[in-house]
Amino acid sequence: MLKEVLKEISRIRVYSTTSIANNLNMDEELVKEAIFQLIRLGYIVEDETRPNCDTKCGGCAYSSICSISTIKTLRITDKGKLLLNNI
Amino acid sequence: MGTIALVGNPNSGKTTLFNALTGSNQHIGNWPGVTVEKKEGKFKYKEVQYTVFDLPGTYSLGAYSEDEIVARDFILSGSSDVVINVVDATNLERNLYLTTQLLEMGVKVVVALNMMDEARQKNIEIDINTLSKNLGIPVIATVASKNKGLEDLIEKAVEYAKSGEYPKINISYGEEIDREIEKIESLLDSSNSKYPNKWLAVKLLEGDEEIFKLVEKDFELPRDVLSSIKEKAAVYELEIVDRRYAFIGNIIGSAVKKPIREVETLTDKIDKVVTHKYFGIPIFAIIMFVIFQLTFAIGQDLLGGYVGDFVGFIGEKVADLLTLINSPEWLKSFIAEGIFGGIGTVFEFIPLIVVLYFFIGILEDTGYMARAAYVMDGLMRALGLHGKTFISMIVGFGCNVPGIMATRTLDNKKDRMIALLINPFMSCGARLPIYLVFIAAFFPSHGGIVLFLLYAFGIITALVMGKIFSKFLFKEESSHFIMELPPYRLPIFKYVVRSMWDKVWDFLQRAGSIIFVVVALLWVLSVLPFGVEPYSQESILGRIGTILAPIFKPAGFGTWQATVSLFAGIAAKEAVVAILGMVYAGVSEGTELILALQEVFTPLTAVSFLAMTLLYTPCAAVLGTVKRETNSIKWTIFMAVYTFILGWIVAVLIYQVGRLLGF
Numbered sequence: 194m195l196k197e198v199l200k201e202i203s204r205i206r207v208y209s210t211t212s213i214a215n216n217l218n219m220d221e222e223l224v225k226e227a228i229f230q231l232i233r234l235g236y237i238v239e240d241e242t243r244p245n246c247d248t249k250c251g252g253c254a255y256s257s258i259c260s261i262s263t264i265k266t267l268r269i270t271d272k273g274k275l276l277l278n279n280i
Numbered sequence: 281m282g283t284i285a286l287v288g289n290p291n292s293g294k295t296t297l298f299n300a301l302t303g304s305n306q307h308i309g310n311w312p313g314v315t316v317e318k319k320e321g322k323f324k325y326k327e328v329q330y331t332v333f334d335l336p337g338t339y340s341l342g343a344y345s346e347d348e349i350v351a352r353d354f355i356l357s358g359s360s361d362v363v364i365n366v367v368d369a370t371n372l373e374r375n376l377y378l379t380t381q382l383l384e385m386g387v388k389v390v391v392a393l394n395m396m397d398e399a400r401q402k403n404i405e406i407d408i409n410t411l412s413k414n415l416g417i418p419v420i421a422t423v424a425s426k427n428k429g430l431e432d433l434i435e436k437a438v439e440y441a442k443s444g445e446y447p448k449i450n451i452s453y454g455e456e457i458d459r460e461i462e463k464i465e466s467l468l469d470s471s472n473s474k475y476p477n478k479w480l481a482v483k484l485l486e487g488d489e490e491i492f493k494l495v496e497k498d499f500e501l502p503r504d505v506l507s508s509i510k511e512k513a514a515v516y517e518l519e520i521v522d523r524r525y526a527f528i529g530n531i532i533g534s535a536v537k538k539p540i541r542e543v544e545t546l547t548d549k550i551d552k553v554v555t556h557k558y559f560g561i562p563i564f565a566i567i568m569f570v571i572f573q574l575t576f577a578i579g580q581d582l583l584g585g586y587v588g589d590f591v592g593f594i595g596e597k598v599a600d601l602l603t604l605i606n607s608p609e610w611l612k613s614f615i616a617e618g619i620f621g622g623i624g625t626v627f628e629f630i631p632l633i634v635v636l637y638f639f640i641g642i643l644e645d646t647g648y649m650a651r652a653a654y655v656m657d658g659l660m661r662a663l664g665l666h667g668k669t670f671i672s673m674i675v676g677f678g679c680n681v682p683g684i685m686a687t688r689t690l691d692n693k694k695d696r697m698i699a700l701l702i703n704p705f706m707s708c709g710a711r712l713p714i715y716l717v718f719i720a721a722f723f724p725s726h727g728g729i730v731l732f733l734l735y736a737f738g739i740i741t742a743l744v745m746g747k748i749f750s751k752f753l754f755k756e757e758s759s760h761f762i763m764e765l766p767p768y769r770l771p772i773f774k775y776v777v778r779s780m781w782d783k784v785w786d787f788l789q790r791a792g793s794i795i796f797v798v799v800a801l802l803w804v805l806s807v808l809p810f811g812v813e814p815y816s817q818e819s820i821l822g823r824i825g826t827i828l829a830p831i832f833k834p835a836g837f838g839t840w841q842a843t844v845s846l847f848a849g850i851a852a853k854e855a856v857v858a859i860l861g862m863v864y865a866g867v868s869e870g871t872e873l874i875l876a877l878q879e880v881f882t883p884l885t886a887v888s889f890l891a892m893t894l895l896y897t898p899c900a901a902v903l904g905t906v907k908r909e910t911n912s913i914k915w916t917i918f919m920a921v922y923t924f925i926l927g928w929i930v931a932v933l934i935y936q937v938g939r940l941l942g943f
Contacts, residue, residue: 194525195518202762206667207555207654209765211545222373223525229374230521233344240668240689240761264650264671265764268691276518 194219196280198227199236203269203277228267236273240266282330283359284437287351287382288366289375290337293394295319297366297424298334301434325434333360339374341381342483343490355387356475362388362441364433366424369399369406372536376528379415383447386476390437391419397426403539411535416449453482453523457516460485464509468499486520487513547767551651555765560655567648568735571639573728579635587631595620610807613814618803618862619796627788629713629857636712638776640677645771649674654763663743664750666695668761669702673742676706677735680902683708684909694754700909701749702742704898704923707735710853714893717857721877722886738894745926798848798855799862806863815863835892835928836885836935846892853899884943888935896927 201213210228214221231237241264269277288294299306302321319334335354336347343349355363365382367375382389391412399406412419418436422429452458464481475494483491487510495501554563595616602612643649653674657667668690676683683703690696707715715734716727723730805821812818817826817840825840828847832838841863849856857873864876881889897903897920907916 194522196522205762206657207763207765209547209767211548211767212765220373220529222371223529226373226377226525229339233340234517234521236518264653264674265766266668266671266689266761267764268761 194223195227195231195236196276198224199231199269199273199277200280202228202231202237202267203273208267231273235270236276238268238270240268282328282361282438282441283333284330284441285333285335285355285360285363286366287335287355287363287378288337288392288394289339289368289371289378292337292366292368292375293422293424294337294366295334297364297392297394297422297430298332300424300427300430301332325438328438330434330438339378341378341385342486343488349490352385355382355385356479358387358474360387362390362437364392364437365389366392366394369393369395369421370402370404372406372532373525373528376531377524380451380524380527383415383417383449384451384482385479386446388440388445389417389447390433390440391415391417392422392424392429392433393419394422394424396421396429397423405537407535411531414531414535416447451523451527453485453516453520457485457519457523460512460516467501467505468495482520484509485513485516487517545767547765550768551765554648554651555654557658560651561659564652564655565736567643569728569732571636571643572731572735574639575632575636575731576727579632587628591620591627613807614800614803618799629716630788632716633709633712637678637709641776642771645769645776647766647768650763650765654765657763659743660746663747665698665743665746666690666692666761667763669695669699669746671763672699672703673706673739676703676708678709680704680706680708680898681905684902684905687909694750697754697910697915698746698749700906701915701919701922702746704902704919705738705742705745705895707738707894708853710899711893713854713857714849715890717860717873718877718881718886718890721874722881722883734890734894737891741895741926741930798851799858802844802848802859803862821863831928832892832931834936835888835931836939837881837889837892837931839880841880842889846896849893849899850897851900853893856893882943884935884938887938888931891934892927892931894927895923895930897921897924 197217197219198213201217202208205212210221210224213219214224217224219227228237228239232239286294286298298319298321301323303323305323306319306321308317308319317336321332321334323330323332333354335351338345338347338351341348341352341355354360363382365379367379379389379391393406393408393411396406406421408419408421418440420429420433420436422433424430453461461478461481464484465477468477468480480491480495484495492506492510496506554560556563598620599612599616602615653667653671656670660667660670669687671689672683672686675686680703683706684700687696687699687703690699715731719727719730802821805824806819807814808820816822821844822840825844829838829840829843832843832846841860844863845856845859848859860877861873864873864880877886903916903920906919907913910916
């Protein structure tokens with residue numbers, strides 16, 4: 194299951210757990226689990242692009258007027274790439 | 281007296297159960313040697329006192345965090361008579377992963393199937409008897425938040441603890457791994473460890489570093505044997521996790537019924553349109569255009585006038601008061617022209633800014649921004665840029681400082697440097713008052729279009745510069761990433777409005793302070809030396825501006841007032857409008873800034889000035905961030921200089937070409 198999800202992640206450009214579940218004919222909860230475990234075990238890294246306005250913005254008056262949404266991205270690590278090469 | 285350990289995933293309701301069992305009879309401390317909180321409580325059941333340990337919330341019992349290690353060490357130490365595993369009934373796949381590991385440890389476990397009310401609400405049907413039979417341990421339904429099922433749970437836990445029964449479930453990891461487990465078990469002398477040998481073998485094949493250290497210390501296994509196990513662990517680690525999920529799948533399969541999921545959700549249907557290969561970018565442009573139009577329709581027509589009138593009213597009253605108390609002329613001048621002429625001008629545009637960010641907030645809250653980043657991704661890649669660059673650009677629309685910070689998620693230097701260098705072309709909130717005052721003066725009936733074009737121009741410039749940098753400055757390969765498209769959701773208006781209010785308050789506090797400092801400093805320069813006409817060309821400010829003004833002559837706005845406002849903008853962009861307000865209030869007292877601008881700018885020079893303010897040197901806060909992020913003075917100076925030159929070239933081109941075309 195984890196290998197299939199990792200392979201799917203390496204193949205696609207955008208994802209939703211629904212789309213991966215549909216493509217792999219898996220339960221969506223299991224896809225969420227697989228991504229969670231792949232992150233936990235260091236095969237992929239999740240980046241959250243959310244502005245951190247707690248950081249010193251040098252007194253920028255608009256530091257709080259920034260994006261409120263979080264855009265999540267996944268990146269396959271070297272450990273993940275190594276595994277993919279061996280699958 | 282007995283001892284019970286509570287273990288479960290974070291947010292499974294474990295602490296609620298702990299509180300429900302122990303009430304106020306609790307003691308909080310730390311686990312020895314670590315900073316993990318230790319919660320211990322007592323309760324009485326059938327005249328017997330029980331001690332309960334609320335172990336740290338954890339998803340697994342590996343060695344990936346202190347929480348995991350503390351929980352597993354406590355369980356394996358045999359300090360508890362029974363372990364109550366609190367399981368969130370709405371998320372069995374995740375929660376039972378921990379349960380499988382408890383079963384592997386061979387300890388007495390009772391499952392508290394918690395949040396059963398929420399599971400029912402989600403139409404998840406769980407056959408508790410079948411689940412209990414499949415797991416081979418007692419399972420009790422509970423709703424800890426409502427004290428439901430707790431009596432049964434304790435009764436079963438006490439009964440199970442006293443019984444001679446132990447979990448008998450055996451998870452198979454496949455023939456090959458099972459053989460390896462047996463082999464390792466045979467190498468371990470059980471008299472040397474307090475842990476079950478099979479569990480140790482599985483953990484070794486999962487590559488658990490803590491267990492490797494323990495085995496090396498307690499069992500004196502030869503190093504080559506350990507190295508060989510480590511090599512195998514690299515291959516088996518995922519397989520073992522996979523097998524556990526397969527085991528969970530089998531257990532759930534016959535015990536749980538979930539509502540059938542739609543194959544194509546509403547999110548999928550919307551995404552088919554908004555992320556379409558050809559229509560995606562035009563749809564994004566239309567959405568932004570509509571937002572800008574609405575901003576002017578609501579912000580200017582409904583709100584703008586009132587705030588402007590209010591600022592004017594307060595200004596008049598303060599001036600009257602100062603006259604009444606015979607305050608010195610310089611103070612009256614500072615308050616009336618410096619504060620209300622300068623800072624007040626910026627405040628008049630707050631309604632428009634608030635309305636714009638209210639709409640952008642709604643757009644973000646729906647989850648659309650991830651789609652915008654995705655549709656732009658194709659274009660970014662075509663230009664040799666990393667798709668994530670656009671994510672940092674979206675963040676930059678609020679403020680370039682967090683926009684630049686957001687480039688941290690780009691893992692290769694080329695992608696990060698390009699994203700960082702082009703981020704200031706995103707029109708941040710501080711530039712908005714400049715756009716708005718010029719739009720009000722020269723393009724009042726086309727506000728939405730002009731604002732849209734300015735934002736679009738910033739994006740196009742960023743893409744062009746990114747392409748140039750990618751071709752000539754940085755030549756590494758971009759890394760691959762994938763972006764999550766979260767399900768759409770309706771924005772929660774309460775939060776959007778509250779967040780909007782926070783922003784207004786923050787703006788009032790912080791913009792006021794920055795502009796105040798800049799305005800106060802430049803006001804002093806504009807009235808000195810004594811004896812000259814304040815705000816005149818003879819003032820220190822006027823003289824400095826006059827020396828620098830020729831730089832902007834080819835761009836059509838080579839006045840000392842425009843020049844000093846642009847240079848003040850390097851301290852903080854909102855100072856541009858404040859300084860224009862102050863110096864023009866001095867030139868023609870009583871005339872509003874908009875009227876003053878109409879006298880000294882033409883529509884063509886206004887466009888050229890707007891292009892300059894969009895592109896030229898970012899503010900000091902951004903330059904400071906670039907210095908921190910690149911740790912390089914060279915790149916900071918490069919950022920300051922290249923943007924200034926680019927802004928100047930574009931402004932000159934607009935003015936000169938415009939003149940040739942007869943504007």
